Amino acid sequence: MTAPVLPASLLVAWLPLALLGFPFGPGLDRDATPRTTVLFDHRLAGFSRPEATVSQQGKKQSGSSCWVLNEENVSKIPQLRRKRGDVLKDLIKDLIKETIEMHYERQCSVVVDGLSEPVQCPRCSQTECYNHVRFLQRLNETHLYACGTNAFRPLCSYIDVERFALSRSEDGRERCPYDPAKPYTALLVDGDMFSATQYEFRSTSDIRRNFPFPVLKTEEAPTRWLVEAEFVGSALLRESANSSVGDDDKIYFFFTEKNQEQAPYSTHTRVARVARVCKGDIGGQRTLQKKWTSFLKARLLCSVPDYGLQFNVLRSVAVLHAPSVHDSVLYGVFSLEWKSVKVSAMCKYTLSDIQRAFEGPYMENQDSRWREYTGKVPEPRPGSCITDEHRSQQINSSRDLPDSVLAFARRHPLMATQIQPAGGRPLAVKKSTDYTRLGVLPVVALDGKTYTVLFMTTDEGWLHRAVEVEERLHIIEELQLFKEPQEIYSMVVSPQQRSVYLSAQTGVVQVPLSACERYTSCWDCVFARDPFCGWDGRVCVEARQRSGRSNLIQDVQTGNRGCEKSSGDAHVxxxxxxxxxxxxxxxxxxxxxxxxxxxxxxxxxxxxxxxxxxxxxxxxxxxxxxxxxxxxxxxxxxxxxxxxxxxxxxxxxxxxxxxAPDSPSAAPPSEDPAERPLPSPPVPLPVGPEFHSYRHMEALYMSLVAVLGGLCLVLTVVLLYVSFCARHARHSRKFSQQGLWVTAAAERKRSSLLELNTVSSHCNGRMDGLPARERQTVVREESSFLQLVPGDGQSTRSKDAPPPAPPLPMPPPLPDAEYANGLSAALPNMLRKMNGNSYVLLGQPEAETTSPLCHSFAEELNRILEKRKHTSLDPEPDESSV
The missing domain is CATH 2.60.40.10 (Immunoglobulins)
Structure with a gap:
């Protein structure tokens, strides 16, 4: 049944709300909540840092996210010497392969088309130029095989287990990535090395068999088998063991790549894949020379069908091997493509479902679109391993396959069947969490059943320990590994050491597989549903450390049986x-x-x-x-x-x-302090979900009040500003229409009207011929500037005389015209602009009333203007200057 198709915009709008607080409903009812939370300060003694694995010089390098571990430090670890490298394999494989550093002081460079080119990277001199060991695994009884980035020039070395010393080294460009940040996976199988990564600076991701000869690769043309693939893991499954058809062993690779198929939503740009190659593949004779002839890939689905929610990014995988290889299962941790939303899902797949997908129909690329192939499939089946059926047809190796079969395999690497998880849905969905690493361990409980215990790390440095019960995930506890949030780089589950080893930026941490002593009562031990723990009547103990386990109480299946159901208060x-x-x-x-x-x-x-x-x-x-x-x-x-x-x-x-009653007749308070009632101490408020909800509502109301108050304040300021501007505009208009009014001091009488008159300097201060009205205000010329001299408008006016009429409004300005000298006869009462200066004439006296000793106003003003023409003016004169 396919998921319902929803509009992408509706899904994007709904998803953050649904994940951040809305109820899940039946489709997302498997949101897993850890039963107990153990903070960093509350860890037990079994939770420690194995300081033996870090040298005295193992301080974090400047800007580095790794710890230095060299042969001198490892030789001091007693567990490694005692086990002759067996523990070294468990402790270091995947644990420090991404974080161990062998420091080489050399220039950082990359290999491009066979030539070494320096890397222009400001951080390379601090971290990337170290030799980050990306691969470390046992090669045989006497040697380990390790590969590192070696300052962007990969190098592989053989390490003597007895002495833990380098025997010899060789070029690792075909076996190890050049960049410590590139996704990478590899494993050794019977002396053969299989790896998958981006090997060179300008190359694409590739799956290879590196040695022995011949070296095989994935095909790039005409159909790209891998498109921007990011590998997260690989696994060997011995399908040849007890095979009735003479099958070959297979290596499975798990990765996320760019989506080549038509997606129901435009946001689904990446998909999770599983690819398979045969261990005995050696390539074709003429077609697919030095290329895989058995490469096939299929899609891994992990979704919530009821909501159409798909988890397309594969973060980590773990394979749980069963006594019968066909009963093996795969666990995968997935996340969403939206990085802004943190949510993870755990899905489980069976090997039989994966095999069924590789035996199903093929996909074909037609007109740049992938569709299911419905034509005839050649024989023997393309992409299959060599079996007894092939050998009966004289096909003993992949080089004996017909060209028609190889050509079909070359163009049809993708399978049409999508691999569904067991049960059709995730085992669990965890909100607000990004899982980064995954480990599994089978544990036999007291009821005789084998349960899978899962260890999952988060991007903030927490470890979640869970158990799978009837296709559901019960998270036993969550532990805070580091005080500061940081991502877990790698994890190793070691049943021999009964510990989990984890590495991060600040070091390596050792955590016991279980901490039964943390449970303090019978019900606490049973509720945990921990297959490692049982109640012996007094304390919770680790079950496998007890020889007689029949008296232990444990209930992993339901988690509510075995203890005495008493409601008494004897131990309360x-x-x-x-x-x-x-x-x-x-x-x-x-x-x-x-x-x-x-x-x-x-x-x-x-x-x-x-x-x-x-x-x-x-x-x-x-x-x-x-x-x-x-x-x-x-x-x-x-x-x-x-x-x-x-x-x-x-x-x-x-x-x-x-x-006591509060009334006037009540007795006064006692003067003795001892007799006074003590005030009740402040009671701390509870911190429950309902109380937090009430506090959140109070905070919401207070925030709304503050916001509304701020808006009111802003609106008040805006209204005041608009009102001030309006009043100023009205005042300006009144000023321009009625003339110049000057308000006297408060102690004076009614405001006096000041009239501006111009008197020539040739008058020598004589005002005999001027009317008394014009002697109120005198404008003197000093150094070609006009000076205003205030006068009392009431000094020469009779008290009984009526007040003068206000000046008439100014006539409209004349058209802008330029005059070299002089003024027109019509201009004395007008506004005149010249060289940026404005002259306003108010109440000019008539020519016949002017003293004959004085020149006319036009002549006097022409003379002044003639002088000022040769004077440098202010480029931006003040409009009020006269």
């Missing part, structure tokens, strides 16, 4: 509290389990409702009684309800005393 802590009415009181009852819910009773009856009106608030750390009243006295009991079982935790006897 009892407290007594006494308060005055009206005060708040907190009854503590912390729940250690994230899956448990609190249940409170008062005098044997359940407390109904915990809202504001009820007077009770409940949280994960206790019960808050708000404004205690006398009727709320009695016996309070706290229970933890988990997995259908109710476990008593605390018992309180609460006494609420009535407060």
């Amino acid at each position: 802590a009892h407290r007594t509290r006494s308060v005055t009415a009206g005060n708040d009181i907190l009854l503590r009852c912390e729940l250690r389990s994230n899956l448990a819910t609190p249940r409170w009773t008062l005098n044997g009856r359940d407390l109904q409702g915990y809202g504001l009106d009820s007077g009770y608030r409940v949280g994960t750390d206790g019960l808050l009684v708000i404004g205690a009243r006398v009727r709320q006295s009695g016996q309070y009991r706290c229970f933890a309800l988990e997995n259908g079982v109710q476990v008593p935790l605390r018992r309180y006897t609460v006494s609420v005393r009535a407060s």
Whole structure:
């Protein structure tokens, strides 16, 4: 059944809301919550850093994210010497292959078309130019084989196990990536090395068999077998063991690549794949020379069908080998393509489903689009390994295959069948988490069944330990490995050492497979559903360390059986509290389990409702009684309800005393401090989900009030500014229409009208011939500038005389015309512009009233202007200058 097709815009808009707080519903009901949370400061003694694996010089290099580990340091590790390298394989393989450094002081360079070119990278001199060891595995009984980036010039070396010394080295350009950040996977199979990565600076990702001869590669033309592939893992499956058809062993590669098929949503640009090659493949005779003849790939689906939600990015894989190879299973951790949304999914696949996909129909590229191939398939089947059926046809190796078969395999590397997860949906979906590494370990429980324990690391440095029960994932606990958030680079699960080893930026951490002593009661041990642990009647112990395990209590299947179901208070802590009415009181009852819910009773009856009106608030750390009243006295009991079982935790006897009546006739307070009632101490508020919800609502309301207040303030400022601008504009218009008015001081009488008159310097101060009205204001010329001399407008006017009429409005300005000298007869009362200066003439006297000793106004002004023509003017003169 295909997923319902939803518009991409609708899906993108819905997804963040659904993942950040909306209920999952039936489609996403497998959101996994760790039962317990162990913080960094609360780890047990079994949780440690193996300092023996880090040298005294193992300090982090400047800008480096790795720790130095050389042969001198490793030789000091007693476990490695005692096991002759067996533990070295478990401890270092994948654990420090990405973080171990052998420091070479040399210039950073890359190989491009066979030539070494320097790398222009500001950070290369600090970290990338070290020799990051990317591969380390046992080659035979006497040697290990290691490959490193070697300052962007890959190098591989043979290491003597007995002495842990380098025997010889060789070029590793065909076996190891040049860049320590490139995705990479490799393994040794019976002396053959299979690897997958981007080997050179300008090359594409490739799957290769590096040695012995011949070297095989994937095909690039005419159909690209790999498109921007990022490999996360590889595995060998011995399918030749007890095979009835004489099958060959196969190597599986797991990666994410660019989507070549038609996707239902435009956002699905990448897909998860699994590819397969045969161990005995040696290439074709004429077609596909030095190329794989058995390469096939198929898509791995991990989705929630009810919501059309697809997890297309494969982050890590782990193969759980079974006694029968066909019963082997694969576990994969997936994430979404949207990096802004953190959510992971765990999917499980069976090898039989993977084999069925490779035996199904092929896909064919037609007109740049992939469609299912419906034509005739040649015989023997393209992409298959050599079996007894091939040998009966005289085809003993891939070089004996017909060219028609090889040509078909060359153009049809993709299979049409998409591999669905077991059960059709993920084992678990984890919100707000990005899983980066995955490890699995089968454990036989006390009921005789084998359960798979999974170890998953996050991008923030946490380790989640889970168990698979009936195609569902139960996360036993989450542990904070480092105080500061940091990504886990690699992880190794070692059953021999009963530990998990993890490496990150600040070092290597050793964690026990289980910490049974962390469970303090029978129910706590059973609720954990940990297949490693059992209750012996007194403490929770590791089951496999006990010879007689018949008396141990364990229930991995359901997690609610075995312990005595008693509701008594024999082993429950009892407290007594006494308060005055009206005060708040907190009854503590912390729940250690994230899956448990609190249940409170008062005098044997359940407390109904915990809202504001009820007077009770409940949280994960206790019960808050708000404004205690006398009727709320009695016996309070706290229970933890988990997995259908109710476990008593605390018992309180609460006494609420009535407060004294508040009236005028009440007795005055006692002067003796000892007799005064002590104020109730402040009660800390609970931190439960409901309380947090109430606090969040308060914060929301306060934020809304603050926002509205800020908007009101901004609008008030804007209105004041607009009002000021409007008043200023009206004042300016009034000023331009009615003339120049000057307001005298407050102690003077009504404002006086000042008239501006121009008097020639040839008058010598004589004003006999001027009317008395014109003697009110005198404008003197000094050094070709006009100076305003204020006068009293009332000094020569009779008290009984009526006030002068206001000046008439200014006529409209004349057309802009330039005059070299002089003024027109019509201009004395007009606005005149010349060289950026404005001259305003107000109330010019008539020619016949002017003293005969004085020149006319036009002549005087012409003379002044003639002088000022040769004077340098201000490029931006003040409009008020006269």
